[in-house]
Amino acid sequence: MLWNRIESARREDLQTLQLERLKDTVERVYTLTPFYREKFDEAGIKPCDITRLEDLQKLPFTRKKDLRDHYPFGLFTVPMSEVVRVHSSSGTTGKPTVVGYTQADMDIWDEVMARVFTMSGASSEDVVHNGYGYGLFTGGLGFHNGAETVGATIVPASGGFTERQLMLMRDFQATVLACTPSFALHMAEVASKAGSDYLKHYKLKAGIFGAEPTSKGLKEEVSKAWGIDYHEVYGLSEIIGPGVSCSCKESELLHIFEDHFYAEIIDPKTGEVLPEGERGELVITPLTKQALPIIRYRTGDITSITTEPCKCGRTLQRMESIVGRADDMLIVNGVNVYPSQIEHVIANAEGVTLNYQIIADKKGHLDKLEIQIEVSDEVMSDNVSEVEKIKKDIQSSLLNNLYINAAVKLVEPRSIERSMGKAVRIVDKRT
C-alpha cells in the first residue's frame, strides 16, 4: 500500500521534480539568509549556476554548529508570524538547536509520516500506541500527526510509566506500537512477567521504531518479543523530524522520501560525494522546507544508499540502517572502522560484556588496534583454553568481517574507565 503515488514514480520524473525544487530552495536561501548568501558568494556560486542535480556538490555544507551559532531563529527565512511550531534537539553541550515550521512545513511532515504509517500497514482501522516522548523532541508529535493523517486512533501515551502503558495497550487493543526500540524491549520484559503467554493479551501487529541506532540483533529481539513486523524510521529535527525514511515490508533498507529530501553520501574526511553503494556520511538537503531550509546538512550518520528497485513497488532509493557516527570513524591501516561494527561482533560473543574500549596506536609506521573487553561477572569457564577461545573467536570475527587485525584483551569487570556512567569507547593515541 502506498500513501502517495509519487512513491512509485519513474526515477526520471522524480529527478525532474527534485531539480525544480532544489533550484527554488537555493534561490530561497540565497535571497533570504545572509548566512547562505555569504557562503555562496565565498564559493563563487550563484543560484543560477544550479542547472543539474549534481551541481549541488558545488555548494558548501551546513553543520550542526551553524544552527547553534544562529540560535535561536537566525536561519529562519520567514517572519515569526508564519512559524506555527518550534522544536528543539536536546543540547548536551551548550545551546540546543532550534527548528521551526510553517503550516506548509507541518503539512509536509504530516504527509511523510502518513507514508511511514502506510508503509507499516497502518490505516484508519488501527489503534496506534505512541510511546515517543511528547514535547520539544520531534518524536512524540511527529508520530502523533502522522497517525491522525492516516485516520488511525492515536493513543498519546508519551514516555515512561511502563505498567500503565502496558495496561492501555491491552485495554485499548493497540495494533501498532511507535516508540524507541529500547523502550519496546523494556516494555516486553515487564509484560513477560505476567507469564510466557503474555502475548495473548496484546493485539500488536507492527511497530515503528527509531531515534536510536539499532543493531540487527536488537531489531530481531524486539520483533520476536512482541510478535510484530519491525519497521525502522529515520529522521532528524534539523531536516524535519521522524519521516525522512522508513523501511517497508519487503526489506530492512529504509526508503528515503526523495521528493522532499535530497540525499548524498560523502567521504566524511574529504567531503567528496561517493558512488552509489559506498558507505559514508549521509548529507541531506530538504527540498520543500520553508521556515528553515538547509543546504547539504551533514547528519554525521554513516550509511549507504541504493537505487535498486524494491519488491514493494516503491522507486524511492533506500538507505541502510545507520552503521555509526562519522565522528567515531577510525581508519586503521587504511580500513574504515566504526565502533558500532566492532560492538556488533562483541555482542555476538559469549562470556564478555558490551563494556569495551578501542585503543588505536602506532607500532612503527603501522596502526595497531587493541580492543579491551570486560568479561562477564561470572567468568564463562575456569578452563584457560576456553577463555582464550573467546578471545580468538572475537579476533577472527573482526578479521573476517571487518578486515581488521586487532588484539583482543580480556579485562576484569568494571576496569574500563567510565565517563558519566558510560565506558569511554575510543582512545586514539596516534594523534
Added chain:
Amino acid sequence: MAIAGKIKQVSIFMENKMGELTDVTTLLSKNNLSIKSINLAEASDFGLLRVIVDDAAFAKEILDAAGFSVKITEIFAVAIEDHVGSFNEVVRLLSENGINIEYTYTLSNKEEGAFVFKVNPAMISNTLQLLRNSGVKVLDRV
C-alpha cells in the same frame, strides 16, 4: 542433595598485572577464609586463579562484591599414599574409563596429601562412583 565427594572450587579471572593476587588474598584473609589449596593457570595476558576455601559460596559473594569475575566449579579430591606410582594409578584408572582430566593440582592438609581433579561436570558423579568402587579414597571435605 549434594553428592559426597564433590568439592566447590572458586575460580577468579585475573588480569596479568601487579598486585592482582594480593587483592584476592587480602580479601580472603580479611574475611577469615582459609585457603586450603591454590593454583594459577596463566595465559598470555590473563590468568585463572583457582582456590579451595572452607566456604566457597561466601568467598564468591565477597569477590563478586569486589568486582571480580568469579565462577564456582565442582572438583573432587583423592587421597594419595606417599609412594611411587600412587598418582599414576588414579590417572590410569580414569583414562582407561574414558574420563578426561581437564586439570589437576595438589592439596595437603595436616593428615594426608591429596590431588584435586577437574573433569567434565557431566562425568563427575560417575567418576566418583568409579573411584569408590575401585577402592580409591575420595575426600568428602578438604
